[in-house]
Amino acid sequence: MIFTNDEKREILSLVRKLRASIGSLLKEGDEGKLFKYIKNELRGNNVSRNVFGLNPILLSLQTAQIAVEEIGLKRDGVLAILLYAGTNADAKDSEGIREIFGDNVAKIIHGLCKIQELYTKSPVIESENFRNLLLSFAEDMRVILIMIADRVNLMRQIRDVENVDAKTKVSEEASYLYAPLAHKLGLYKLKSELEDLSLxxxxxxxxxxxxxxxxxxxxxRDAYIERFIAPIDKKLREVGFKFHMKGRTKSIHSIWQKMKKQQCGFEGIYDLFAIRIILDSPLEEEKVQCWQVFAIITNMYQPNPKRLRDWLSVPKSNGYESLHITVLGPENKWVEVQIRTERMDEIAERGLAAHWRYKGIKGESGLDEWLNSIRTALENKDDMQVIDQFKMDLYEDEVFVFTPKGDLMKFPKGATVLDFAYRIHSNIGNRCTGARINNKVVTFRHVLNNGDQVEIMTSATQRPKQEWLNIVKTSRAKAKVRMALKEQVIKDGAYAKEMLERRLKNRKIEFDESVISHLIKKMGFKEANDFYRHLADGSVDLNQAIETYQELQRHEGNMSVQVPARSAEEFNFDNPNEELTYASDDVLVIDKNLKGVDYTLAKCCHPIYGDDVFGFVTVSGGIKIHRKDCPNAPELRKRFGYRIVKAKWSGKGSSQYSTTLRIIGNDDIGIVNNITSIISKEEKIMMRSINIDSNDGLFRGNLVVNVEDTSRLEQLIKKLRNVKGVKQIIRV
Known part of the structure; x- marks a missing residue:
């Protein structure tokens, strides 16, 4: 591999910096052995530029610099980075490295290789589960820390690269995998950088x-902060407090998330910054002094009592302590003020699980204590052998298992094969007879273990049973079993009702629902379902039921039934003979100009020709086409961004697409008639169905039509909006 002059200069500069930072911690001969090892790899052509054309030797030195300066890694971590990131991981001889550089370096490199295998094994990296599995698999936490440092460095270096697809994939992984990992480990500066660069x-x-x-x-903003803190600064000094204040502007990523959550523009975000007052206070006077400062500030500025956050009286479970108040500052602007001591600030800044825990993520057994220990170890001037004592038993209440396709799923400890089956699909759960786990056949009662690869076995004759409620452990599976049992009761009831109707028809007896209602009460049942269930299992005699029915019918034979007045709600139209058509001769180009790829149109948003669309690769391998404004699109992009592929319409044919319009208007059947009349006159538009509900003088209906493309649909919507009495019409 050829090194450019710029690369050579930067490599020499980084070597000097690393030597200055950790040179005293290196063992005799480390540097010479390292250079010799890398030279051998270069001579053996084991080193090549990555997908972005970046030099891996230079990247490894940059990563090592971040690991030393931002995280605090020492000799073993740096040597592992330079040996692993700068060479071919598959070609490494772990025994050779152990002999040359020691057990710790070999162990870290082995961990990096192990994580890479896991990464390859599970192409579907569902964010929270995969992050937790990484933490569970990492025997040495330096492995995770190196992964984070490496991704931060890569994100810094790819600013101007031309490979857009690879850049997008790396950025999406930084957002949904590496930034949350950094957050969990208290590396807030790196976490914010990853989020901002991803954005x-x-x-x-x-x-x-x-x-x-x-x-x-x-x-x-700076001028406003000065005006805001000046009187506070003066007053606190008069009282005699020792303190310092600082203003902290929110990260760009954080502001963007708020804009989306609040659905407002930049100007609508009022809390762009927070003021932090940090007291130099003796431990025994911390709370008293914080509340004194609180009293001084709320005397100066009007507080918003709804925005008071008191984590002094009752600290968060992770140890986070602070007092937050939002006050009305000059120019009627709301300003958040955080009051804490140096000790409290140190804990918050060094991230002892504070933010991620108090924002609602629970159940991470033992993580607070572990994070505290790892932070202490990171700051220890001695080498970090102490970390080797920490085995990742953080998730003792959870197990992680794989589907045959490599998807990763998380379950509570004690969950069974039946839980797994119901997680995949209700029908799979209902028909589950057992599973193959790591190629061994087990029953559906089998308890899942970490790392199991599970393939469910089913039978068409299997049916859920009441005892299954004692086998499944997850609330989701229990709910699905209950639903299946309920559906079975309804199904049995439907069969019994059909049997009763058929027997009455054979005897030339007219079936009447009102008589049936009286029959059910006469035979001692409050609910129709109970009556039909007992009829199905034989506890109610069918012939006796028919005789009682005839008696009741004779008594009610002469009763007249008043027919209610007709309203818009009664207008129902259904065209069952019209088949729902998907694109057949229209052309949809997917990803890199691929044509003819099998796909289906998503039912959640019903895309039609002309919509801006994207493709989503499903677990089964097929591609679903969604509208870009699909209500599920934000969640898909957030959690499964790596599965999204580009898609665009090209080459219009004659296909028609089903789409639904939601209509609201005055409760007048004439209006509905006008709507259907307009549609019937439109060329190449077919009405499939219209269903109307009416309430409080208004009707609401779902109108399903087949159209060619978006332009036809927009013309139709425009005409329907002009119908007198129509209040609103929107595409669902």
């Missing part, structure tokens, strides 16, 4: 819009 590469316009607005408002 910069994935949503370029949003990132620079916020950045430009922050830059444009920086002077006025």
């Amino acid at each position: 910069k590469y994935l949503e370029h316009d949003a990132y620079y819009m916020i950045k430009d607005k922050l830059n444009a408002t920086k002077k006025s």
